[in-house]
Amino acid sequence: MKVTTVVSYAILLSGALGKDEVARVCGNERLGELNDSLSYYPNAWNKKSPKNGFVCLKVDNSTPAFSATWNWPADIQDVHSFPYVRFNNPSLPVRLSDLESIRLSTDWIYTPGSPSKIPDDFSNEVWAKNKAELEGDGVQANAAWDFFLDDDRNRTLYPQVAKIEFMVWLGRVGDPWWLGRQNDSILSTVTLGKTEFSLFYGRNSGGTHVFTAVTKDNSDVLSFDEDFYPLFQYILKQAHKQIDADDLPKDPWLGIIEFGTETWMSRGNATFTAANFAMSLKGNFTSERNSTKGDDKEKDDKDKGDEKGGFASSGWWADYKDPSTYPPSTINPPYSLITIFTIHKPFTMPHTSPSSRLRRAIHALPFLLITAIMSRAFTMAKPIGPKIEQTLQTSIFTAQNVTVPVIKSFYGVPVLDDVFAVVTVAFAHLQFFTDEEAYWQLLVFLTDFAGMYAVVMIEGYRPGNTFPVIKYPVVFLFLSQMFGIGCLAPIFFYVFYIFTPAYKLTTPSLYRPGFAPCMAILPTIVFGYYATHFPSFFHSSLEARNWWNWIWQLFPIWGSIIMLVLSKIIPQPKEQTPKTIKQELNVIRLTIGVISIISTITWWYTILNMNSTIVEVFIPQHFLTTPQEPILGLRTVIQFDYICCYAAGFLWLAYHFKDLENVGVCSISWIRAGCASVVLGCLLGPGTMFPLIWLLREELLVATQAGVKKSPRISGRQTILWMPSILEPSQ
Numbered sequence: 172m173k174v175t176t177v178v179s180y181a182i183l184l185s186g187a188l189g190k191d192e193v194a195r196v197c198g199n200e201r202l203g204e205l206n207d208s209l210s211y212y213p214n215a216w217n218k219k220s221p222k223n224g225f226v227c228l229k230v231d232n233s234t235p236a237f238s239a240t241w242n243w244p245a246d247i248q249d250v251h252s253f254p255y256v257r258f259n260n261p262s263l264p265v266r267l268s269d270l271e272s273i274r275l276s277t278d279w280i281y282t283p284g285s286p287s288k289i290p291d292d293f294s295n296e297v298w299a300k301n302k303a304e305l306e307g308d309g310v311q312a313n314a315a316w317d318f319f320l321d322d323d324r325n326r327t328l329y330p331q332v333a334k335i336e337f338m339v340w341l342g343r344v345g346d347p348w349w350l351g352r353q354n355d356s357i358l359s360t361v362t363l364g365k366t367e368f369s370l371f372y373g374r375n376s377g378g379t380h381v382f383t384a385v386t387k388d389n390s391d392v393l394s395f396d397e398d399f400y401p402l403f404q405y406i407l408k409q410a411h412k413q414i415d416a417d418d419l420p421k422d423p424w425l426g427i428i429e430f431g432t433e434t435w436m437s438r439g440n441a442t443f444t445a446a447n448f449a450m451s452l453k454g455n456f457t458s459e460r461n462s463t464k465g466d467d468k469e470k471d472d473k474d475k476g477d478e479k480g481g482f483a484s485s486g487w488w489a490d491y492k493d494p495s496t497y498p499p500s501t502i503n504p505p506y507s508l509i510t511i512f513t514i515h516k517p518f519t520m521p522h523t524s525p526s527s528r529l530r531r532a533i534h535a536l537p538f539l540l541i542t543a544i545m546s547r548a549f550t551m552a553k554p555i556g557p558k559i560e561q562t563l564q565t566s567i568f569t570a571q572n573v574t575v576p577v578i579k580s581f582y583g584v585p586v587l588d589d590v591f592a593v594v595t596v597a598f599a600h601l602q603f604f605t606d607e608e609a610y611w612q613l614l615v616f617l618t619d620f621a622g623m624y625a626v627v628m629i630e631g632y633r634p635g636n637t638f639p640v641i642k643y644p645v646v647f648l649f650l651s652q653m654f655g656i657g658c659l660a661p662i663f664f665y666v667f668y669i670f671t672p673a674y675k676l677t678t679p680s681l682y683r684p685g686f687a688p689c690m691a692i693l694p695t696i697v698f699g700y701y702a703t704h705f706p707s708f709f710h711s712s713l714e715a716r717n718w719w720n721w722i723w724q725l726f727p728i729w730g731s732i733i734m735l736v737l738s739k740i741i742p743q744p745k746e747q748t749p750k751t752i753k754q755e756l757n758v759i760r761l762t763i764g765v766i767s768i769i770s771t772i773t774w775w776y777t778i779l780n781m782n783s784t785i786v787e788v789f790i791p792q793h794f795l796t797t798p799q800e801p802i803l804g805l806r807t808v809i810q811f812d813y814i815c816c817y818a819a820g821f822l823w824l825a826y827h828f829k830d831l832e833n834v835g836v837c838s839i840s841w842i843r844a845g846c847a848s849v850v851l852g853c854l855l856g857p858g859t860m861f862p863l864i865w866l867l868r869e870e871l872l873v874a875t876q877a878g879v880k881k882s883p884r885i886s887g888r889q890t891i892l893w894m895p896s897i898l899e900p901s902q
Contacts, residue, residue: 197227207259211237214431215252221245222634225675226252226434231289236446238289239432246436254443255317255431258450264324264426267403270454276396277430277448279314281305281344281441290444293393302344302391311345311435312443314391316399320406320423327426334420337402339368339384342391347435349383350375358413360387361405364397370405372414380419382406531669538665538822541815545657548811551793552597555801559596568596568717570605570802575713581721590653591724598720600805603713608788609806611781614708615789616813618773619858620656621700622766623820624648624726625692626865628734629759630667632684635675640666648727655808657815664823673830676872686744686751689758691737693765699730701769756873763866767859774856789813789857813858820861821848827868837871 196202196213203210213228226241239254278293283304319333326332340349351357351371359370361384368384375381384402386392403425410419428450432443562568568575577596580588600606601613627644636642640663651659676682703723710716722729744751781788791810798804832839852860 193229193231195227195229197225202228202230203257203259209235210257210259211255212257213239213252213254217247217249217251219247219249220251221247223637224251225635226254228254229289234289234291234446235448236289236291236444238286238442238444239434240285240440240442241434241437242440243434243436244438250433250435252434253317253431254434255429256445256448258428258448260428260450260452262452262456263428264327264424265452265454265456266324266422266424267320267407268422269456270400270403270425270452272398272400272451272453273403273425274396274398274451274453275316275428275430275449277341277445278394279341279430279443279445280393281310281312281314281432281443283308283439283441285440286442289446290442291446293446295393298391298393305344305437305441308437308439308441309345310437310441311347312437312441313343313347313433314341314443314445315339315431315433316341317427317429317431318425319427320420320425322420322423324424324426327424330427333379333426334418335380335382335406335423337382337384337406339363339399339402340386341395342386342393344441345435347433349385350381351383358382359405359409361401363399363401364395366390366392366395366397368402370402378418380414382410528669531672532665535665535668535826538661538668538819541661541819541822542658545655545661545811545815547794548791548808548815549655549658551797551804552808553797553804554799555597555600555805558600558801559593562596562599563592568599568603568713570600570603573603573605573713575599575603575717577714577717578721582725591721594652594724595717595720597805598707599713599717600802601809602707602716602720606802606806607781608783609802609809610708611777611783612788612806612813613809615770615774615777615856615858616809617704619770619856619861620816621696621704622763622770622858622862623660623816624700624730625696625762625766626862627663628692628695628730629684629688632688632738633675633682635682636667636671638666638670641670645727645731649725652724652727655812657812660816661819661822664819668823668826671827673833676827676831676868682872683752683755685738686755686758687738687741688734689755689762690741691734693758693762694737695730695734696762696766699733700726703729752873756869759866759869763862767855767863770859771855774859817858817861821864824861824864824868831868831871 194202196211198213198215201210201212209232211228211230213226215224215226220243224241224243224245226239226243228237228239230237235256237254237256241252241254243251280290280293280298280301282290282301316339318337319327319330320335320337321327321333326334330336338349349371350373357369358372361368361370367387369387371383371385373381373383407422411421430445430448434441434443562577563579566577566579568577577599579592581591582588598613601609604610627648630636631642631644640647644663647659647663700723703719703726706719707716707723710719777788778785789810791807791814792798793803793807798807828837828839831837848860848864851863855863
């Protein structure tokens with residue numbers, strides 16, 4: 172039974188998130204259920220978008236307000252994302268003919284960069300300044316209401332199949348295009364309150380009827396509170412007179428109502444803010460919620476607009492995956508998102524602007540202190556220099572009644588042969604067992620390094636890690652063979668931290684390396700590293716050890732080749748599904764598990780067989796003074812090399828865990844974490860802890876993104892070994 176009713180949202184009261192709650196979502200995550208009054212979606216829908224862009228959405232429901240910070244530096248002649256708030260009125264969908272009014276209000280503004288607080292000044296003065304700066308950064312974007320209509324009320328809830336899309340642009344930055352603009356196909360002018368709009372029309376390649384209302388004088392309306400019904404009256408009364416289309420619905424249902432921004436491109440971060448939004452429906456309709464079930468089989472068949480310039484109005488939703496169409500297992504429950512990402516004070520939206528990088532660079536200066544320490548340690552290798560030079564002149568290694576011919580030329584490349592002839596002779600002093608302490612220390616060090624090598628290689632395959640030093644670690648690793656890993660690792664992790672803000676860890680599309688690279692990493696470590704490493708220490712022939720060490724020295728090259736070939740051969744799933752994500756994590760677990768077991772076995776083999784104490788083998792006895800005994804000086808350098816390398820690695824992990832804690836992903840008891848790491852390090856080996864703690868971070872990230880409808884705390888405890896006591900997802 173139909174009744175006359177007025178439906179008004181109490182938007183200013185507590186809503187989807189609860190009073191004064193601030194939450195954040197990124198990429199293709201969602202905040203809010205369909206039966207909540209409001210739901211929010213960053214909506215990075217475009218498959219053509221490069222991996223170095225992002226969009227993150229921060230919500231403060233006490234206003235209500237949301238800010239969408241984004242950066243899409245590549246111009247793909249199309250829209251990258253449409254972050255929005257959706258109004259989930261229980262009376263929707265509703266027939267247009269049953270409506271009497273649809274009053275919508277909002278304030279909005281664009282701000283350069285990434286403001287730490289959601290902006291609340293929507294004045295024209297602020298906007299004039301902001302817009303000039305934004306256009307200087309090449310920003311192309313709009314602020315728009317978006318509606319979807321269809322003669323089937325269920326289809327109105329699926330943007331990818333609805334027959335009509337109606338957009339109302341309240342303003343824009345730059346010169347974005349809309350469907351119909353190229354041919355100047357203005358159908359009519361419509362006045363809403365004091366604002367006159369030009370109404371354009373076009374059809375995208377999927378056949379959708381797209382109506383776009385743009386302010387006639389190209390003005391930007393920052394505060395808007397008007398009845399939109401005159402626009403829909405045009406659909407009912409005039410559209411069929413001007414558009415020759417048999418499939419244009421004559422009395423369609425109105426389903427989806429959203430307000431957001433279409434984002435084309437920007438050379439820097441830009442932030443869209445909307446606040447004080449509300450909706451009031453008046454008409455003759457039922458208040459019973461209609462079914463949202465519908466046929467979405469066509470959702471991948473629609474495509475973008477045909478016009479030059481491409482943009483959301485021409486069918487931004489053609490590749491868009493609406494959360495309402497996802498299987499339940501792939502949707503992050505709203506309570507999980509709120510639990511995980513909510514913190515008790517506003518946080519700075521993650522970004523990678525120069526100012527942010529500068530702050531991170533200053534914050535991470537302790538990394539460079541480690542490099543300074545290692546630089547001092549390198550001076551202790553001076554006494555060994557004459558002995559190495561003498562060995563190269565005679566091609567005979569002599570020490571403690573051991574005489575072994577050594578290789579001076581191996582690769583056939585003069586530069587490489589000259590450099591690594593010196594390096595391999597130095598390694599001979601460590602691997603020929605002429606100095607027991609040096610032998611055992613280096614065996615543990617290089618066996619442990621396989622874990623760090625695996626981590627660095629996997630990190631290079633993450634879509635978000637686009638900085639060349641991180642993306643191509645072969646350069647850093649190769650240089651480390653000549654200049655020392657203890658000196659370069661702190662610099663590498665320093666740069667890594669600067670260019671890897673928290674959003675790159677919390678956005679699934681940026682942090683997942685892919686199934687194929689994960690499958691390839693273990694064979695790469697086995698055949699590109701272990702296969703030459705262990706013969707360098709355990710072969711019965713010292714000449715053979717020298718030969719194997721020459722091969723091992725270029726493990727960064729061999730490993731990169733193996734990794735590249737295998738990652739191309741191994742089939743890569745076309746889409747990320749919960750199943751492939753689980754498979755990816757299981758492969759990483761297996762890889763880290765195997766590497767950790769090998770390191771632990773080596774650690775205990777060393778402990779049980781060495782005749783010296785742990786302090787003598789692993790702790791340097793000199794720093795301010797330089798030992799005069801050549802082999803002691805070399806051993807001291809390698810001891811510092813081990814310590815500085817892993818100090819940088821553990822510091823890098825600590826910084827990233829702190830980032831995750833700062834954005835509310837987890838809560839860490841740092842004292843417990845430190846104590847647990849020390850105890851486990853003694854049991855499993857100090858270097859073994861690095862890949863295990865890194866794996867803990869991976870488990871945490873996957874746990875926070877889990878789409879299952881269960882407590883994230885319980886989920887985390889099921890998958891993470893010692894999370895219950897030291898590291899837990901935020902509640």
